[in-house]
Structure formats: structure tokens, C-alpha cells
Amino acid sequence: MPAIAAENAVTVQNLLAAYEGESNAHAKYTAFAAKADEDGLHGAASLFRAAARAEQIHAGNHARAIKQLGGETQCEIHAVEVKSTLENLKAALGGETYEIETMYPGFLAEAAPRKNTAANRTFTYALEAEKTHARLYSEAIALLEAGKTDSWIGAARNFYVCPVCGYTSETPEEHDRCPVCNLLWEKFEVIR
């Protein structure tokens, strides 16, 4: 195991925090998906499952960057507090918003001058993918608050997740390639 270079110590600490955050988000969204299915909100359940898959991809990317910098992955998975699906959607949106506005921009600002490609790339991929989650969660919250359970939140549906960066879309083909990492759209995973 190579030692962590002193100049990368903070980057590795941040990668570990992000790894823990993404791993817990995966656990949380998986539990929220089960609750949404119970509530008959099968489309919201599909969204939670797609986002859970994306967070798993982020955790894997962070783990690779940690290893590359000589660190070791470790994290604690906390018990998930499951409430109503509306509250769960709001909790999910809160987590995404924190990552988009605070966590990843801060981690990127710290890592960028180090020119560590793996760290910069994995933080950028996660930041961009979380924006797609925040948009979809906001849409689901608005529909549920308006009582529109006959909309997409009510019936199981496909979401499309980039297996490289976690970019998540509700349309089968938005572009030829992933707008974040350039992967061919045909390689996207279909999550329902």
C-alpha cells in the first residue's frame, strides 16, 4: 500500500467523506424506494432506485481515487430514518442540495490546484449527476404536493443512468453521448 503524500492528505479526507456520503445516500434511497412502493408511488420509487444506483457509481469512483492516492476506503452505514414519501423526497433533495452547493464545490476547490485527475474527475462527475437528481426530486415533490399521483410519480417508469458518472435522465435518449462524461448513450443502464 503506498503511503498518502502529505500534499494529498486533505483530498483523501474529502474523498473519504464523499465516499461515506454516497454510500449512505445509496442505502437511504434504497429504503425510500421500498417505502414509495408501499405508498403506491411507483414512479417515485423508480426515481429513488435510479438515484441509488448513481450514488453507488459515485462511491465506486471515489473509492478508486482514494486507492490511487494511497488511501483505504472505510465508511459507516447509518440506520435510515424512513418517513412519508413526501418527507423522504424532501430529505433526499436536501442532501443533494448540500452536495451541489457546498460539499462538492468545496472539495473541488481544494483538489483542483493539486491537478489530481482522478479526484477532480470523480468530484466533478458526482457534482453534475447530483444536479440531475435535485431536478427530478424537485419535480416529484411538486407533483406530490399538488396531489398529482396520476402523473409519472404514480407508475413505475424507466430512468437512464450513466454507468461511468451517474448522470440520471428520464428520457431514453437525451443526447448521443452523456453530457457529463461523454459515454455513448446506448451504454446507459435502464433502471425502473
Ligand SMILES: [Fe+2]
Ligand atoms: Fe444524488
Ligand SMILES: [Fe+2]
Ligand atoms: Fe456519464
